[in-house]
Amino acid sequence: MSQTDRRRDRLIETYRKKAKHYDITSRLYPVPGYPQRTQRLRAVHALALRPGDTVVDMACGTGLNFPLLEKAVGPGGRIVGVDLTDAMLARAQDRIETNGWSNISLVQADAAEFDFPAQVDAILSTYALTQVPECAEVIAHGAAALSAGGRWVVLDLKVPDNTPGWLAQLGTSIVRHFASIDEWIMRRPWEAIRAAMQEELADLSWTELFFGTAFLAAGSRGPETPGVQPGGIGHQ
């Protein structure tokens, strides 16, 4: 078995254990009181969805974003939830049935291998993409599938720049259960995500959230060739 397969199996095992109580325990991540709901709202807002749009929720987990996405695209829109872990998708399926949503389809796939539907209007990934070693490729594959003007939005945790130790812990505690935190800090996946989005999308905006422990990155596919334009940088 390759190192990649071993890492993937470990991740699936970890999320199988978390799935049942994820909706409750995730409220405590990375620390109790973290403004996760506010960050999710901002991320969905940044997608600029319209009724009837098609949106991919990459690494959707149990579908915590689905209510917000449903509200934005309406019954005439379409949501595709993608995740690697069967047990997380099972919880997402429960959520779909409980709410009677008929416009959401779930796909079990590795983000790195997922074949994005062509001409999709928007792609979202929340608190997940920094866990994917091939995150830059995922950004590129998604960008290629977007319709002109389509939006790619990533919300995830990061280590604050020039951070003291306790803040680094805050930003990274979400991943400590399934990966080497040192590896995550060393790899600095948010930088790869930012570089890939800058490369693949026009008008990238990058906003640091909650003392730099999270970021919201958003950009659109240009009308013709994906553009490389200077990005706006904000702090909040």
Ligand SMILES: C[S@@+](CC[C@H](N)C(=O)[O-])C[C@H]1O[C@@H](n2cnc3c(N)ncnc32)[C@H](O)[C@@H]1O
């Ligand atoms: C912290 S959870 C976030 C779930 C959801 N996006 C949310 O905001 O609640 C991370 C999710 O990423 C999924 N994941 C991790 N690596 C993945 C990969 N390579 N491909 C697809 N999903 C992956 C896990 O199975 C898990 O459901």
